[in-house]
Amino acid sequence: MRILIIAILCSCFALGVNGQSTPVNVLFVMDGSSSMMKKWGKEDKWTIAEKSLLRIADSLINKYDSLRFGLRVYGHQSLPIENDCEDTELKMPIAAHSLLELKNRMMGITPKGITPLAYTLEQTQEDFAEFEGQKNILVVITDGSESCLGDPCSILEILLKQEVIIKPVIIGLDVDIESLRDYHCIKDVFNPHTPYEFEKNILRVVTQAISYTTLQVELLDGQQKPNQSNIPILFYSNSQEPDYTLYHRLDQAGNPDTLLIDPSSEYTLIIQTLPPITKKGIILKGNEHNIITIAAPTSFLEIQTMHEGERVNVISEIPYLIKQSEQSAYLFSHETNKVQSYLYGTYDIDILTLPITPITNLELNQPNYTIELPAPGKLRVNAQFPIHAALFTEINNELVNIYTFTANSRQEILDLQPGFYSLVYRFDHQRSMKETRIENIEIKSKQTLDLKF
Amino acid sequence: MHCSLVKEKYSIILKKLFLLIFIVLCNLSYGQDTPRQQKILFVLDASGSMEAMWGNDTKMNIAKQILYKLVDSLEKTNPNIQVGLRVFGHQYHKRLDICTDSKLEIPFSSLNQEIFASTLAAIQPNGNTPIAYSLIESAKDFSTIESLNSIILITDGLENCEGDPCDAAKYLNEKRISINPFIIGLAIEDSLVSSFDCIGSFVNAKDEASFAIVLDNTIKQATGKTTLSIHLQSKAQQTISNTPITIQDSYSQETLYTYLHCLGKKGLPDTLSIDPRGWYTVKVHTYPSISSQSFQLNPGKHNDISITIPKSYLAIEHRKQYDEKQAHYLVKYQDEWIYNYRLDDLPLLEGEYQLNVCFTPHKSENIHLSSDKVYKQNYPSNGKLSIKNNQALRGSVFYRDTGPWQLCVDLGLFNEDTELKLQPGNYSLIYIQDDKYNSEETHRYDFEMIPERTTVIQLR
Numbered sequence: 001m002r003i004l005i006i007a008i009l010c011s012c013f014a015l016g017v018n019g020q021s022t023p024v025n026v027l028f029v030m031d032g033s034s035s036m037m038k039k040w041g042k043e044d045k046w047t048i049a050e051k052s053l054l055r056i057a058d059s060l061i062n063k064y065d066s067l068r069f070g071l072r073v074y075g076h077q078s079l080p081i082e083n084d085c086e087d088t089e090l091k092m093p094i095a096a097h098s099l100l101e102l103k104n105r106m107m108g109i110t111p112k113g114i115t116p117l118a119y120t121l122e123q124t125q126e127d128f129a130e131f132e133g134q135k136n137i138l139v140v141i142t143d144g145s146e147s148c149l150g151d152p153c154s155i156l157e158i159l160l161k162q163e164v165i166i167k168p169v170i171i172g173l174d175v176d177i178e179s180l181r182d183y184h185c186i187k188d189v190f191n192p193h194t195p196y197e198f199e200k201n202i203l204r205v206v207t208q209a210i211s212y213t214t215l216q217v218e219l220l221d222g223q224q225k226p227n228q229s230n231i232p233i234l235f236y237s238n239s240q241e242p243d244y245t246l247y248h249r250l251d252q253a254g255n256p257d258t259l260l261i262d263p264s265s266e267y268t269l270i271i272q273t274l275p276p277i278t279k280k281g282i283i284l285k286g287n288e289h290n291i292i293t294i295a296a297p298t299s300f301l302e303i304q305t306m307h308e309g310e311r312v313n314v315i316s317e318i319p320y321l322i323k324q325s326e327q328s329a330y331l332f333s334h335e336t337n338k339v340q341s342y343l344y345g346t347y348d349i350d351i352l353t354l355p356i357t358p359i360t361n362l363e364l365n366q367p368n369y370t371i372e373l374p375a376p377g378k379l380r381v382n383a384q385f386p387i388h389a390a391l392f393t394e395i396n397n398e399l400v401n402i403y404t405f406t407a408n409s410r411q412e413i414l415d416l417q418p419g420f421y422s423l424v425y426r427f428d429h430q431r432s433m434k435e436t437r438i439e440n441i442e443i444k445s446k447q448t449l450d451l452k453f
Numbered sequence: 454m455h456c457s458l459v460k461e462k463y464s465i466i467l468k469k470l471f472l473l474i475f476i477v478l479c480n481l482s483y484g485q486d487t488p489r490q491q492k493i494l495f496v497l498d499a500s501g502s503m504e505a506m507w508g509n510d511t512k513m514n515i516a517k518q519i520l521y522k523l524v525d526s527l528e529k530t531n532p533n534i535q536v537g538l539r540v541f542g543h544q545y546h547k548r549l550d551i552c553t554d555s556k557l558e559i560p561f562s563s564l565n566q567e568i569f570a571s572t573l574a575a576i577q578p579n580g581n582t583p584i585a586y587s588l589i590e591s592a593k594d595f596s597t598i599e600s601l602n603s604i605i606l607i608t609d610g611l612e613n614c615e616g617d618p619c620d621a622a623k624y625l626n627e628k629r630i631s632i633n634p635f636i637i638g639l640a641i642e643d644s645l646v647s648s649f650d651c652i653g654s655f656v657n658a659k660d661e662a663s664f665a666i667v668l669d670n671t672i673k674q675a676t677g678k679t680t681l682s683i684h685l686q687s688k689a690q691q692t693i694s695n696t697p698i699t700i701q702d703s704y705s706q707e708t709l710y711t712y713l714h715c716l717g718k719k720g721l722p723d724t725l726s727i728d729p730r731g732w733y734t735v736k737v738h739t740y741p742s743i744s745s746q747s748f749q750l751n752p753g754k755h756n757d758i759s760i761t762i763p764k765s766y767l768a769i770e771h772r773k774q775y776d777e778k779q780a781h782y783l784v785k786y787q788d789e790w791i792y793n794y795r796l797d798d799l800p801l802l803e804g805e806y807q808l809n810v811c812f813t814p815h816k817s818e819n820i821h822l823s824s825d826k827v828y829k830q831n832y833p834s835n836g837k838l839s840i841k842n843n844q845a846l847r848g849s850v851f852y853r854d855t856g857p858w859q860l861c862v863d864l865g866l867f868n869e870d871t872e873l874k875l876q877p878g879n880y881s882l883i884y885i886q887d888d889k890y891n892s893e894e895t896h897r898y899d900f901e902m903i904p905e906r907t908t909v910i911q912l913r
Contacts (some may be wrong), residue, residue: 097515111734164590166506194855232849232883232895246892247847247885257892272849272860319781319811340863352781352811356790388713390697399708401697401738406798424697426713432723433712 024210025094026060026069027127028053029120032076036111041195046111048195053106054138054204058099063207070094070127074120075113075147085148087113088120090127096362097249109451117142118150133445134283137210191201213263215290219248222297222344222367231296232272235282237265258289271296274332274345275324298341299364302350305336305375307445312375313337320351322383325361334345336373355402355415376415378448379441381423383410387453389425391416416443425453490600492535493563493675495520496587496634498608500542503578503611503639508661512609512639515661517573517806519668520607524569531676537561537594538572542580552555552614556772557594584608584652592630600726602631603675604653605668605753608638611648619651626705628729631750635671639664643826673755677753679729682722684759685714685737688803688824692716693762696737696800701748724755737762739800740784740791763803766820771832780832781811812876813863814852834872836902840882842912843868848884850875853899875902881912 029202030053042285071092077083091104121140128136146152192198219228229250234242236346243265248417249257263284271277273296284290303320305312317335324331325346334340336351351357351374362371381389386408390401399422405412408428423439441449497520503513520538527534543553558572585605595602604625612618627633633653638646641657648654656671658664685693693714702709710725714737715721729752735745743762750756771780784791784799785807791799803824810816810832822828838850850862850873858881862873866887882898899910 089817132869194624219659230866232848232851233892234858236857242858244898245881245883245895247883247891247895249885249892251890257890268857270857272851272858274859274860274863276857278857320809321783321815330809330815330817333809333811333813339865350783350790352783356783357791388695390713392697392711392738399699399711399741401742402799404697404738405797407695420709424711424713426715431715431717433725434723435715438711 010307014351015101025128025131025139026067026137026210026409027094027124028057028071029124029138029140029142030071030073030106030109031115031144032073032111032113033115033143033147033305034075034080035143036110043195045143046109046364048198050106051180052202053141054103054150055199056206057102059203060210061099061336062205064210068094068096068131069095069102072103072120072124072127073109074117076111078113078254080112080114082113082415083148084113085116085150087116087117088123090123092238094127094131094258100119100344101315104154112160114448115142115144116148117146118155121155131252137206145249145449153184195351197339204209206254213261213290215259215261215284215292216247217259217269217271218293219296220301220390221295222365224295226293227254228296228298229256231298234272236268236270237262237317237351240301241436242270243267263291269294273298274341275343275345275429277343297344297365298370299342299344299366300339300340301364301369302370302374303371306372307375311337314375318353318373318376320349322347322349354414355400373420375445376417377443377445379412379414379416379421379423379443379451381405381412381414381451381453383425383427383453385453386428387425389423392422393419418443418445425449427453458623467468483548483579487887488529489800490535491531491594491676492600492602492633493672494537494539494561494591494594494602494604496541496584496591496604496606496608497537497576498542498582498584498606498639499540500578500580501583502510502579502582502610503542507640510661511578513576513578515664516607516639517576517713519665521566522557523668523672525566527672528566529686532563534676535561535563535600536569538569539587539591539594540576541583543578547580548819550581552581552583552616553586555583555590557590560592561596566716567697581610581613582610583614583616584618586614586780588618588621588625588634589616590675592628595630597624598629602640604631604634604728605671605675606634606636606653607639607668609641612643620721622652624630626731627751629702629705629728632675632730633749635675637664637667647805674753679727679750679752680755681725681727681750682755682757683714683725683755685762686759687762687764691764691825692720693764694722696739696762698738700727700734701734701736707731717731729753731758735760735827739764739802741786741789743802762800763824765803765824766803766827767799767801767806767808767820767822768829770829771834783809783811785809812838813874814859815875816876834904835876835905836904837876838873838880838900839901839907840871840873840912841909842863842867842913844868845887846884846912847887848882851881851883852876853881855878877902877904884892884912 006317006346030049037044038046057069072090073090074088078087079088084217124138151166170453176413192201195420218226219231219232220226221228223347231248233248235244236242246259248273251257262282269279270295277294277296279294282292305314317337319333319335321330321333323329325348342364347362349359349362351373388407389405392399392405393402403414420445421441423441425438426436437453443449461794470838497516499513504511507515524536537557538559539555539557543552544556545551553907559568591604622634626633627889636653636655637651638655638657640659646655646657656667657904658667673769683698685696687693694716698712698714701708715723727750729750732747732749732771734747735758736759737743739762743760745758748758801822803822806820806822808818810831820828845866845868847866848864849860851858852861864871879901883895885895898910900910
């Protein structure tokens with residue numbers, strides 16, 4: 001028998017969004033069967049579980065002002081030989097107890113019997129009867145599978161069908177696969193293999209189970225259909241560190257995956273498209289399923305280097321900077337011949353060719369967009385003596401100096417866009433402006449032009 | 454032995470080939486010069502008032518005699534000059550009030566004293582003073598603007614037709630047909646002198662003797678060499694040179710000359726011989742470019758123009774030994790792009806620039822450059838991120854600084870080892886196996902990039 005922890009959130013709670021003010025009722029169900037006396041690491045399992053439970057309770061009391069909790073134990077009254085399938089006892093009814101009370105109630109217990117888990121789960125409904133409509137949480141710490149032919153999973157399913165459970169959590173403690181099968185209906189199964197992992201994970205899992213509510217984020221594509229997905233979405237309750245970093249996914253039925261989010265904070269949701277979509281002031285309702293719909297249509301953009309209608313591989317990809325047309329700051333930098341998605345919108349792109357290839361007011365409003373960039377050619381200048389030089393070209397009917405050579409250089413190799421250029425140069429030793437020479441050249445895609453002076 | 458012979462032959466062929474290329478290249482490139490041929494058009498007033506006595510003779514006769522002598526001396530000293538003669542007001546009597554009374558009496562040709570003598574002898578002062586009309590008509594007289602053209606207007610009075618001589622002169626200058634006309638006034642009243650200012654350089658000859666001197670000086674100016682020195686200096690009076698400059702026609706915007714600015718042996722800008730016609734703008738091709746104000750040259754003289762370039766310097770420090778590729782920088786000045794493989798030595802000016810570098814994440818800085826100062830910008834070296842992966846994953850890399858995370862690499866769907874160059878800092882890799890439908894399966898891996906160090910993320 002192994003330790004198994006099931007944390008079940010029974011979300012049969014009343015109105016109220018803030019987890020701080022809604023009453024939270026936690027019922028701990030502890031396994032008191034004989035196998036709990038086995039050593040797990042340095043201590044026996046009961047001791048480990050007892051200590052952990054106290055730690056969890058301590059932490060929860062501190063975190064939730066309105067927390068009430070109770071304790072039910074099973075398998076601790078009769079010996080295994082008696083096969084007592086009703087060996088379960090509410091040791092401490094749900095109330096605002098202190099940690100000390102819990103400690104005292106646990107002190108006299110000695111594990112000895114079997115595991116009537118299904119019967120125990122049935123009884124818990126009565127334990128919660130008084131708190132109908134509140135945030136009731138069932139935390140089951142158990143040491144393996146059912147002993148009395150009951151089906152714990154069907155009990156849990158009833159709770160699920162009544163929509164009182166939104167996130168059943170099982171922490172299997174180094175449990176074999178056979179034992180986990182009892183909980184096949186539960187989505188999340190945790191199975192820590194060491195006392196250390198157990199310590200580390202249990203509080204987090206229980207806290208999450210107490211807190212979470214469900215949320216679907218619908219991302220609309222260009223057809224206004226919620227089919228957009230595979231985008232990181234980040235939830236911030238402060239400005240620095242996101243509380244949730246999730247990849248938006250569609251489930252097998254093609255619906256946005258249901259996320260479990262702590263409703264106690266107000267969030268800023270950032271959909272990490274380019275540019276990101278920021279949705280501030282998101283308040284989740286703790287007592288119902290939340291749906292947020294955000295238009296996030298994206299377009300896959302690729303700048304392809306082309307020559308005579310065919311794609312050309314360039315030795316080093318040409319970077320480009322992209323910005324939204326109405327913004328002055330660049331949004332992103334990327335490279336040619338690589339696909340990148342951007343939100344539908346109007347963009348300005350500066351492709352870092354020589355001269356710059358600017359694309360202004362590019363309307364991205366379809367799923368795929370390709371820009372054809374003429375593949376660059378090369379200019380190789382070799383001078384016998386040091387030269388001063390500048391490369392001019394006509395841009396918008398104006399002669400523009402697009403490249404100033406390093407002073408006194410003798411060799412330069414430039415990647416240039418196909419077109420006509422004027423290389424203006426003068427040998428350094430020539431001391432007259434009249435010695436300035438102009439070389440009119442044409443650069444062709446993929447070709448190298450050699451100039452020797 | 455045989456082999457070396459082949460080599461030798463080959464090298465001769467190569468040499469010939471180089472020579473050929475050299476010749477071809479020499480023909481491709483060309484120098485720039487000012488026009489050589491010179492044309493002077495005399496526009497002579499033969500209106501009725503020229504009949505008036507001036508000293509011992511009529512104004513008309515004095516003008517004729519001096520012109521005749523001048524042609525004689527020009528013929529001897531400047532055989533390359535072509536001269537033409539247009540006369541106005543001589544065909545119709547003043548009473549007829551004809552405002553188109555203007556005629557090219559001697560078309561341009563090499564100087565011929567005899568033709569001048571006979572033509573001048575036949576002209577009798579008669580009618581109106583259509584100066585503007587004559588100037589406009591003279592545009593046709595110069596068959597080409599390739600030659601260096603000038604007009605010398607000899608008159609004793611103001612326009613008495615509807616035309617505006619100022620507009621006419623402006624037209625000639627803008628179209629680079631001729632330099633602003635030289636006007637020699639024959640004893641024109643002082644109160645009227647200022648009316649000629651807008652037409653061109655006016656000199657009033659008070660008497661017969663001074664008329665000869667003025668005409669002679671005017672000819673010297675019209676035929677003399679016009680030169681220009683362009684002085685470029687920073688705000689702190691540092692001399693600037695080797696910058697590309699273009700000289701443009703201020704009106705047509707046409708680029709007339711392209712030079713790399715040069716200092717002569719004494720450290721002074723060298724002297725350009727330049728066509729004195731028209732209005733010029735000197736454009737210095739810094740980033741951004743600076744243009745001088747539009748200016749006119751003083752013909753036949755040396756001219757100096759001084760342009761202050763508030764030059765500034767940007768020094769980028771980025772150790773790139775670790776990066777195989779050169780970082781790409783883009784400098785923006787207002788809406789102008791300046792892109793270079795390197796930014797050192799770029800002729801930048803004082804002002805606000807936006808400095809962008811295509812690192813990951815991209816860097817963008819607004820910097821202020823001050824004149825005569827060096828702005829130092831230091832970029833740390835990149836670190837390398839090596840993701841070892843053999844599953845189908847979706848992933849994104851975020852840069853974590855202050856404020857929300859910044860998406861800096863969208864890995865999309867990837868199933869192999871991936872390497873990224875990232876700027877130093879804190880990052881998070883967010884990834885999910887592509888066969889997982891549950892968002893909660895998203896993994897997060899935080900890491901720090903250290904310059905010139907490799908961080909390995911093992912996802913295999």
